[in-house]
Each structure stands twice: as C-alpha cells, then as structure tokens.
Amino acid sequence: MKAIVMDDSRVVRMMLRRTLEELSFEVTDFPDADSGYAWLQHGGQADLALVDWNMPGMTGLEFIQRVRQEGAHDQMFLVMVTSETAPERMQLALDSGADEYVMKPVVPSGLRSKLEMLGFRWSDA
C-alpha cells in the first residue's frame, strides 16, 4: 500500500511517516500540497493521501477539491490531518471530497482507527 503525506511541519511529517510505515505503507512525503499535487500529475499513484489544511501555497482543502474534480485518483482515500477543529470546517472538508478528518495532535492509535473506518485492515487486528 502506498501513501503520500503533505504537511509543512517536518516533525508532523516524520511522525505520520513513522506511523504509516508501521502500518505497512510505503510513504512519500511533501512539505506542501503543490509538490504533492505535482507528483500526482506526473503519474504518481497512492492508495492514501494525508494532507494538512493550512500550508503555504495550495491549501489542503484546495488540494482535495482539485483532486476530486479531476477524478484521476478516485480510488485514493483523502484524509485531512489538521489543527482545524470546528465541526463546520470538518463538514466543509468532507463535502469537498475528504474521506476522513483527523484533528491534531495525531496519536498512532487514532490514525489507525480512522484508516480502519476507510476499510484498511491489518492482520494483527
């Protein structure tokens, strides 16, 4: 399984990478949504994308809107990982095409439980 991570915080990227790798994902990470988006445009494929909301350049919300509008990665699950905690923001992200929404701070068991909701399973479960 392949995952991409977009977050402007190096610490968050490392934490998410480590958590996903423990869940057997092959991870590619990006410091912003623009470079993650460009990677997808150039043929990159992933089963899962974790994207922060607030980043320099393209926001996570714009990333989700664009990817969903283009329809070339419909099989890819999009998960917003953000410090935005208002239910209205959450609803906006979901209505824009996010499959799930995780509020920071992220803990590994919480992320895993969100991925289980999307249908990901691990044999030790």
Added chain:
Amino acid sequence: MTAPSVDAVELAWLRGYLAGRTGVVVPDDRPDFLSGRLGAVLRAHRLDGIKQLAEEIRGGNRVVLGAAIDALTTHETSFFRDPDVWAWLELEGLPALVAGAAGREFTAWSAACSTGQEPLSLAMLLAERWPGLAFRVAATDISPGTIERARTGMYPVLEVNRGLPARRLARWFVRTGLEYRVQPELLARVHYTVHSLLDRGGPAGPFDLVMLRNVLIYLGEHDREQAFRNLAMAVRPGGIVVLGTAEMLIEPPAGLFTRARASKTSWLVRT
C-alpha cells in the same frame, strides 16, 4: 526471609476486598498494577499511603471506595470500537432485531459502558439508520466517577478522533471550548446508571440487545457465571448479547444462550 511490609499486607487486603466488590481479580503476581492504579487515588485524596487508603475504606468512606473502584476497573473504550462488530450490527444484527421489535420500543443495554462511547455509538447508528424509531439505550457501569463523566456528554479531541467517523462527529457533536459535546437529543436517548453486573436488578428490561464487551475476561469463573445469570434475566427471548472480540471462547452456563457466528464476529442468542 523478611516479614511482608505493612503495605504488602494492606495491598493484599485491598486486592481481596475490591475483587469482592468489583469482580476484578488482580493476579497475585501483579502488585505493581494494583499499587500503580491506587497511587492516583492516594494523590487525589491526599492519603498518606496504602495503609491509610485501606483504613478509609474499612471505615466506610464511600468517596474513597468509589475512587478505588474507578482506578481499578479499566476504562479503555472508543466510539465504534471494533469496526467489524459494528459493521455486523449495522448490516445484519440490528435490522433483524429492529424488525422483531416492530410496534414497540426497541431496547438496548450497554453494560459496562465506561464513559459512554458505546451507548452513544449505538444511539447514533439507530437514529441514522432508522429515523423515527422509538428506542432507548440503558447504559451502566460499576464506576460512579465514570458514569458522572458520561452524563456530561463531553469528550476531548483525543476521544472524538478515535473511532468516530468525521461525518458523525460533524453531525452529532458541537464544539465547546476544547471539547466536544454530544447533541442533547442523542444524549437523551441514553439512560446512565451505576450498576455492577454481579448484582441483581439493574436497568429495566427486557432488552433486545445487550453489549457486554471486554469485561468478562477480567472476571473469575464464579463471577462470570453470576453475570451470565443476571444477564439472562434481562434479555428478551430471541434477544442477543454481544461480547468482546477476545471473548468468543467464553462459554455461558448451559441452557441460557445459544451461540451464533458470522465471518468475523459471534454473539449469544437468549433461548
């Protein structure tokens, strides 16, 4: 060889006494578990050590006893814990039970409900899948502090991040400061009371569905049987009991329930 310390003697007494009250048996070889859990009680109630804690309990201090029970009974839980069980409930278990309850109120009991994630998950599912359904969820836990928290309907971010799909969070919760409060109309479907599974009585049934997950594994054989007998009285014939995924091998006393299985879960049907 040295004589056991006062603390060791008192810990052994507490271990026996609390096992009698809660059914939770802490193995002899895990004194650290007990003293670790009780350490929080000592600090919270400014007690001078295990000996004083034991004296307070022997002296009838119900506040300290309640706190000790709180500390000893495990509270690990989350919304929609064990997705396979919930998927089965949504697609197979509940449709059959709800159909069987046509023309009357559907009743469920979340036994050992901890801080309320399980009964609220069930209430959300019922309200979403069967709008307009008359239903009631009784929710009990042995720990008074836990029930008190559950009644507030308030959950920190860490809790709503775990197990709860974002769509449900957005629909059923409002943010209040740093926490999330469940919508009052959902909270009103859940009726919380303090109750021990080892005691008779309990919430008014009979129930179509009882969820009792990850509790029986902590009980000794005798208490387990008592819990099953109490449950049997509360479940409607044809009603079901869902145990935890780690509890599929626990056999109830003969004649009360039959076991049924689907691919990833199993449940007990009241005969």
